[in-house]
Amino acid sequence: MATSLVVYKGELRTEALHLQSGEKIITDAPVDNHGKGEAFSPTDLLATSLGSCMLTIMGIAARERNIDIEGTTCEVTKIMGTSPRRVTEIHISFNFPGRQFSDKEKAVLEQSAKTCPVWYSLHPDIQKVVEFKW
Structure with missing residues (x-):
């Protein structure tokens, strides 16, 4: 079964439909690439997918060990390069607000974050800079 259906809506905008859930995502080209920048760009989604995936895998590891990470956030910064235009870095x-973690818990969470499928799917030339603020 297909994962999604993406429709070009014109004006450098797409609408992606997640076929299993019916949820939709709109993308726009960024302002620096002829777009309106009114929604995530496709490369924004690429970078954001890494953060979301890392949090998800951390959540699985945390749940298995009864570690509460609810409310944990990650801020994602995408760095673009040229020739060819592509994502070169993701920061x-x-x-982890209001939580205290043991050294063992920190190690488990950090290690699990760096084993998410998106991490392994990105080209090795994309630099991944990760910071954990405990």
Whole structure:
């Protein structure tokens, strides 16, 4: 079964339909590439997918060990390069508000974050800079 159906809506905008759930995502070309920048760009989604995937895998590891990470956030910054235009770096900063973790818990969460499928799917030339703010 297909994962999604993407429709070009004109004006450098797409609408992606997640076929299993019916949820939709709109993308726009960024302002620096002829677009309106009114929604995530496809490369924004690429970078954001890494942060989301890392949090998800951390959540699985945390649930298996009864570690509460609810409310944890990550801020994602995408760096673009030229020739060819592509994502060259993704910076992710995790913040764990109001929680105290043991050294063992920190190690488990950090290690699990760096084993997410998106991490392994990205080209090795894309630099991944990850910070954990405990």
